[in-house]
Amino acid sequence: MLAGMAGLALDRAPPLGVPLRFLLTAPFLAAGAGLAVAALGPAAVTARLAGPAVAAAHLYTLGFVTMVMCGALLQLLPVVGGGTVPAQRTVAAVVHALLAVSPLVLGAGLALGTPAATAAGAALAAAALAVFCAAGLAGVRTCARGQDTVRAIGLALVALALALAFGLLAALARARWAVPAAPWGTFHQGWMLLGWVGALVMGVAWQVVPMFQMTPPYPPAARRVPLAALLAGLVGWSVARAAGSAPVAAAALGVAALALAAFALATLALQARRRRRLRDATLDAWRLAMLALLAALGCGLVAAVRPGAGPGWAWAAGTLYLAGFAGSAITGMLYKIVPFLLWLHMHRRLHPRPGATARVPHLRELLPEARARRQLRLHALAVALLALAGAWPALARPAGLVAAVAWTLLGVELARAALAARRALAAAA
Template sequence: MTLPKTLSYDLAPDPAIVFFCLVPAPLLSAAAGFWLAFGPQAGFPDRFSGLALALVHWMMLAVALPVMLGALMQLLPVVAAVRVTESRSARLLLAPLCWITAAALINALSGFAGTAQLAFAAAAICGSLLLLLVVFVYFPALRNVELVDNTTLTLRFIPLPLCVVLVAGVLMAGLFGDLPVPLLPVGWLLNVHVGAASVAWLAALLVGIASTTVPMFWQTPRPGRWFQTFFPASFWFTSLLLLIPAWQTIALLSMAVSVIVCAVCSLFALLKAKRRNDPGYLLWLIAGAGWAAGAMIVLALQCGLLTGNSWPWIAGVLVLIAGVWLPVNAMLVKIIPFLVFLHLRRRLPPRSKIPPMQMLLPVKQALWQARAQSLTLLLLLAIPLHPELLRVIAGFGFATTQIWLGILLLRVLWKFRKLQAS
């Protein structure tokens, strides 16, 4: 496979739509931090406690999914030279529908005023609408994506596992909401839902996007062809095995091994980066270590080497916070100023003075914010030691770092508006 000669920035969508998906993410994740600190504690930190499930679904549905969908809106035209739907209203509906579905799930999982069944039904209906909207917005463009490198390979196929995640989630919510859905085994649906979400969708998407963005922004060696093709294929193949009930254990073990090998290879590449003083570099290192450690814990749990309610929480924090959300934060700090710089250069007269990215978002502030996030990660991992106390400290700390990031990004947009108006 050869690399694309040029990036089609002229095909980039209206920045307002992309910013609408990306910029609210830190403030919405701050809400998760406050919910961790002050939400109902019954059964926490057990993985099936209402608080733990509510936090996971809020972070994935309300925070990560809109960011990923917004990134696809930008990457499909720029990297693959393929436009998504021309319907502005459809693109604008994606993020709010994610937020509404996540809010319904939090209501259901928290059992407010005995409305769990109604809330599950509402979540199933909203999830179905979200599934249809994803298909409408992205699928017509996918057949035109050329398989040039790992990023375009991922862009072409990544909506498929996302649809599997949404279908499994809608079916489970429909069962709990007493809707007329097929009576499938909940345990089987849960394994398909979790495996497809964490590995086939999130891990594959991160590997695909990072193959382009990390070498570009942090000057690491570009991944080889074997890396670009083997790991996404292995993630998707093992996810398909989850659909066979008798093979689910083998599929989970294979997933864990694939993730460990991919994370270790990624860490070796990151250690060769030339821009190690960049704020996002620390977060990417933690992400690689988080995926490796989290997958090792899952592997040990599946093999019976670890027991107890604390380990699933630790594995979840390592994968979802360290492995997913920290690199998303690193990319937001890079991509938002980059998009602002790009659109200013396209819109302002040729001789206009455009501030560099480092002035749009000061590196020193971003570095301190990244260090603060790393500290809150340690607090999140330590919660099982004293759940009542540490969940308040960790939740409040996580919310504070996310509000800090949100303010930094909003300041970038304020400068964007100010420069446009000048």
């Protein structure tokens, strides 16, 4: 492609199967993580960094969060920047298969303390993420220049690559290989959570919050300053931690946290000024996401300034961030993206030429709003119970069970929408 013609792939949106396989599989892996927390019970909270709890965390972050984000990015690049991921069908098939299998193998290895399985799972996950980072960054390079969202996606992919490298070093250290001593696991968590998840949700929000809720756009400063501060905070924190300067590291981490808090507050303020007055599940899911993000940062602050406060605060911060913030934002997106992709697909099949008259069922016929709301209420309950388990670890078991049911229900609702689309196509054939 000529450099001057970057960003013209509007007519190369991927076929349905490319993003859909990620979006339909992911909720069931999250449900698996919920079951793992339920099985562990209070130990999930009190032994947060022991193998079994780390296994559950990877089932969720790799199998759900990263799985959805990879699928959504394949769909989003043509829309936000007119770019496209090279060899997208092959990339999707390989990355999806590896992302579905690797958390199970890695999880089994970590939970059972089997170094060979841990190493195999880590290698499979590394392969998935390396392929996706390379393909994703190549896709970003085909986008039109100057879009803040594209910049955030690029940064998130770089953060993912770094997080992967730190994760591999952490895994090697766990397997007692001779790697230089450093807090690799901490770096891995920081870059994965704040960098990959934080920057990506931020960049996607700049697009979808004004789009779907008809809010005013994020002012340019409200986009660029938090993104730059998040990056600067993460780099500063990593360098200071490596150099052994705890106060500087804490201050830098504080800058990154403030950047995320500013993003959450800006989003809530914009939502309050939305021109589309109608409430829907996506609006509520994103509000929940922003409130959970603020709560996560608050719990994280307590955990950081009061090291004697016990593991509960860190647990609450982690679950509020992963299930409350990332999980709710993803859920809100899925309720819009999946029915729309199915509708586009049906339209392509039923209306191949202008003038075709077969009726295409609309989005709410595929996925009724009442069912989305029911699932979202259960999800909100799961988030609250998970966070409260930080204070009362005995709640971990019911919290994990409710989360497992909520994620299963999400997967079932999305699958029902896909089946409804298939039935409509069959009926029209």
